[in-house]
Amino acid sequence: MIYLDYSATTPVSYDVLETYIKTSKDFIGNPNSLHSLGVKSKTLMNSAIKQISDLFNVLDSELTFTSGATESNNMALVGVALANIKKGNHIITSKLEHPSIYKICEYLETLGFEISYVDNDSDGLIDFEDLKRKIRPTTILVSIVAVNSELGIRQPLKMIRQIIKKENPNTYFHSDMTQALGKIPVSFHDVDLASCSAHKIYGPKGIGLFYKNSRINLVPLIHGSSKEQSLRPGTPALPLIVSMAKAIRLSLNDIDRREAFISRLNDKIVKELETYPGILINKTKYSIPHILNISFENIKSETFIHAMEAYEIYLGTNTACASGDLSSSVLAVYKDKKRASSTIRISLSYLTTTDEINKFLSCFKIVYNRLNALVQK
């Protein structure tokens, strides 16, 4: 099997799974219980939180565990919107977001919020001038994805933050960092709120992280806690939390060396696929090497993916969460409907081997020639 859909999800690392099993077996107490088993669980939980807060140099209390990045995105957008309803009703986001952001925005529109979509240039970079123009006194939040999930385009968050704060110091800045964490260095200090997920970094599914600067007040999505002012009440999912702490630590190891290795694999694929007449490489100078997107001129991406499956090679269409539609990111960058209508995403990992890429390329050639011949007839 050759798995090349790491941006959809990653296989859980063996070490992380060990942690999950051990924690489930050895720490049975509810961290909120008073007895020693509860205290033992709570101590472990606090150590896990501390490990993450140390890695990102933030406060323990600024971190909340969620069910995943989609929930974190909800927490950020809906939470900020409802808490700041008196300050304004305007929210800005980009055209390169994860589908969950758009769905949340649609929901917020039904509540009377107004959403603006900031433009990007032909390389996918946020148009700073347009952003400046769009920020109003009533803008309560800007949400910009750190790394786009389809084209891997990376945004300069620090610079965007400076622009936002200069135009309106009361506007908060959220970033969905799901595709950035573990691939490139990220800093929570570049933003006010951030969303992350464990299953993109070889952690378990079902847990995400939400960062919120301590100055910011949110309306929680879920109510039910008498304890402090927890944003996410309920019994803490200790095995998932500890696993995520470990997954984050491991994912930050060697991040540069891994990126360099993946970059070489990416170059190799691009070099070969560029020679195909019916293929367009959707890559700009801001794309990270872990994500490679291409468009077919004549072949339907779905057909191609299923044909590759016969060789046990697994690729992605746009993002797994929105398969079947036009690729909104390709459309936003290239403004070309046809180009956006049939795209596939090859996403790479430090686990990917050169052999796998060689095999992938030779199967690609066979499948491509076969399918292309069909449409030529």
Place this chain on the structure above:
Amino acid sequence: MKKVILIKYGELTTKKDNINLFIKTLKQNITQKLFNKNVDIIHDKGRMFIESSTEDYTEIISLLQEVFGIHEIILAFKLATVDLEEIKTHVLELINDKNFATFKVVTKRSNKNINLTSVEISSLIGAYILKNKSSCQVDVHNPELTLNLEIRNNESYVYFTKVAGLGGYPVGTLGKGILMLSGGIDSPVAGYMAIKRGVKIEAIYFESPPHTSIEAKNKVIALAKILAKYNNDIKLHVINFTEIQEAIYKNIPHNYLITIMRRMMYRISAIIAHNNNAKILVNGESIGQVASQTLTSMKAINEVIKIPVIRPVACFDKLEIIDVAKKIGTYETSILPYEDCCTIFVPEHPVINPESHLCSEYEKLIPYEDMIYKAIKNHEVIKITNTVENNFEDLL
């Protein structure tokens, strides 16, 4: 030219006969603090020098800021020469990338083979800088840059800035004391202040399971760990106080509960002190703060033991104590809300002016000597080091 750390001693220099003990202890304490930093430490009567092969001193300096007995920590450039001409060239090299409009040179010279006074050397170096660095002038009162030059027998040091140390005496030079550590705000501050004066602290904590929780104990351990930063490491004596406390509660008039309880704690602490060769007790009592801390109460409680009790925060206001607690990092832990020995069994109206003879009478109602003997015999000792350990290394 090498980067080194130069340490100026605190009050030590006033200790004429004991100075060697003080410096030796300071060196031991610094060695222990920097145990994994791979540094060379040498000393003489006036200075200590720390050299790291990596020449990266950021972390080392912040660790040294937790060591008592240091007056100033200086990041200096070591010149392997005492020749003034060579020093001049090096100095110029060092100030080359610095931007300043005014400066002064301050020289110290322990090398008496040089025929110039310190002031003469300063003006010589100053003149050389004026000649070679354009658009700057001397200002001895308010200079933007102060260039310090120390010429010793075989080498010289140049430095521009200094960081204040904690002052005080090296921990251990004044012997040992037992700190009554409750988990509140005051006692860690009291401990810190005793450590500052060179007292090596061991702590004693009274637990009353099931009336007190493990979390309360963990909190005390966490506090001890913070104090261990300044104390090198810390021994925590945990006394199971349940039997004594319940006996007091059952048999003694409730307005005297606290007084008698404190008397028992004092007795136990004094024995622990004796057994561990500690010369004093230290606690966080502050005059008038609670019923057991009125002067009459203090007298009635204190009279059951003979060793001195030092109360470093006795005359501090609560807010003053909180300021120190925040500075040393114990405050956040101290305010965690867990029951401790002193907050359970609190009578509604504790006696404010307890009478000693009544205390003695009431105590006859319980066989406290046997209970104390048992509690001390079975007490738990936890050795707490300041090294950052990860208890869940296999999981995280």
